[in-house]
Amino acid sequence: MFMGASTKQGYEIANKSRDIVRSLIGDKTASLSPEEKSIVERIVHSTADVEYADLALITDDFVSKSVKSLKKDLDILTDINMVRVGINKYSGNVNCFISHPDVIKMAKESEITRAAAAMQYAADNGFEGIVAVGNAPTALYKVIELVENGEMDVKSVVGVPVGFVGAADSKESLLKTNIPSLITRGPKGGTPVAVAAINSLISISKTGQE
Amino acid sequence: MFMGASTKQGYEIANKSRDIVRSLIGDKTASLSPEEKSIVERIVHSTADVEYADLALITDDFVSKSVKSLKKDLDILTDINMVRVGINKYSGNVNCFISHPDVIKMAKESEITRAAAAMQYAADNGFEGIVAVGNAPTALYKVIELVENGEMDVKSVVGVPVGFVGAADSKESLLKTNIPSLITRGPKGGTPVAVAAINSLISISKTGQE
Numbered sequence: 440m441f442m443g444a445s446t447k448q449g450y451e452i453a454n455k456s457r458d459i460v461r462s463l464i465g466d467k468t469a470s471l472s473p474e475e476k477s478i479v480e481r482i483v484h485s486t487a488d489v490e491y492a493d494l495a496l497i498t499d500d501f502v503s504k505s506v507k508s509l510k511k512d513l514d515i516l517t518d519i520n521m522v523r524v525g526i527n528k529y530s531g532n533v534n535c536f537i538s539h540p541d542v543i544k545m546a547k548e549s550e551i552t553r554a555a556a557a558m559q560y561a562a563d564n565g566f567e568g569i570v571a572v573g574n575a576p577t578a579l580y581k582v583i584e585l586v587e588n589g590e591m592d593v594k595s596v597v598g599v600p601v602g603f604v605g606a607a608d609s610k611e612s613l614l615k616t617n618i619p620s621l622i623t624r625g626p627k628g629g630t631p632v633a634v635a636a637i638n639s640l641i642s643i644s645k646t647g648q649e
Numbered sequence: 650m651f652m653g654a655s656t657k658q659g660y661e662i663a664n665k666s667r668d669i670v671r672s673l674i675g676d677k678t679a680s681l682s683p684e685e686k687s688i689v690e691r692i693v694h695s696t697a698d699v700e701y702a703d704l705a706l707i708t709d710d711f712v713s714k715s716v717k718s719l720k721k722d723l724d725i726l727t728d729i730n731m732v733r734v735g736i737n738k739y740s741g742n743v744n745c746f747i748s749h750p751d752v753i754k755m756a757k758e759s760e761i762t763r764a765a766a767a768m769q770y771a772a773d774n775g776f777e778g779i780v781a782v783g784n785a786p787t788a789l790y791k792v793i794e795l796v797e798n799g800e801m802d803v804k805s806v807v808g809v810p811v812g813f814v815g816a817a818d819s820k821e822s823l824l825k826t827n828i829p830s831l832i833t834r835g836p837k838g839g840t841p842v843a844v845a846a847i848n849s850l851i852s853i854s855k856t857g858q859e
Contacts, residue, residue: 487836520734603669626697
């Protein structure tokens with residue numbers, strides 16, 4: 440398994456793609472650790488968007504805390520199902536509660552988004568592990584609030600919500616906390632970015648590299 | 650339901666986002682039909698990437714053929730599960746066969762990607778409807794081959810595979826066929842683009858607009 444490939448042809452494509460990615464962003468990742476470099480390369484591979492080499496920002500403790508959580512098979516919590524199904528090589532649980540009846544009810548009653556209510560629901564039900572937010576700024580704000588109130592045991596956050604309303608601010612708010620984090624600055628981000636980052640971390644936790 | 654929003658707060662965010670998107674790309678969508686405009690706006694809303702207003706290319710018969718297929722509740726076939734789960738408001742079937750045991754076997758035996766084998770599997774099992782390729786160029790090439798051989802009944806294709814290896818060429822190949830299509834030129838594309846296009850078409854098929 441290399442960058443998601445599981446057949447001979449898939450492996451060849453992934454290999455060639457990584458060479459192209461390295462030639463395109465090599466100068467921008469020179470100061471990163473080998474693990475951080477792998478993560479950023481995989482994000483650019485997955486999006487074909489070299490701008491992510493400039494936008495991605497990884498805190499110093501992000502890789503070590505994330506790998507530790509993954510080696511213990513702690514949970515991965517995602518904001519939406521598109522992120523959940525993209526993470527398909529993990530030995531622990533990958534959960535998304537956005538369609539859970541209790542979450543739908545909570546969102547309506549509290550007039551919050553279902554993505555935010557899903558974070559509250561996870562915290563209320565003993566979540567411990569990594570949170571991956573690939574879509575909803577409201578989910579990221581909720582995670583920050585829960586961690587700061589001591590109500591959620593979050594080892595690290597991949598915080599890459601996307602959009603013109605709230606996404607950039609939510610990511611800057613995450614950076615201001617002490618939570619080990621990967622973000623993408625500005626409005627851009629999204630489910631492929633979240634999936635690429637988590638899948639890269641899973642590879643690193645198994646083999647030390649991709 | 651407006652651009653994926655299902656709560657009051659979600660609706661307000663989506664509404665504000667659409668205003669911002671229109672202010673950013675309005676000049677670039679001026680020549681499109683109202684339906685095509687909706688689709689491109691939703692793609693830019695979902696990716697926060699205005700470049701898609703330049704990259705998206707829609708053939709004249711794409712909206713009408715797609716809406717006809719959706720009104721009949723014909724199948725939607727996706728290359729990977731991330732696209733499948735993003736399409737969550739359709740009254741017909743949304744299928745992805747990439748993890749089907751027969752597909753995994755076929756991919757190994759024929760040394761093709763699982764995404765390509767999944768298209769062959771669908772064709773062999775009487776598929777009729779819209780194909781959405783959000784990831785794998787190999788899946789798009791397989792669809793083109795199957796349609797040209799008269800082996801697959803495809804009403805339209807959302808062909809937006811992503812990547813530096815093969816994606817751009819596969820999309821140009823699709824444009825050279827007579828298949829009603831939406832593509833994104835160049836390496837960029839991806840699952841959120843495919844999902845945005847299909848969900849926009851579903852809204853249009855129900856209400857005439859988003």
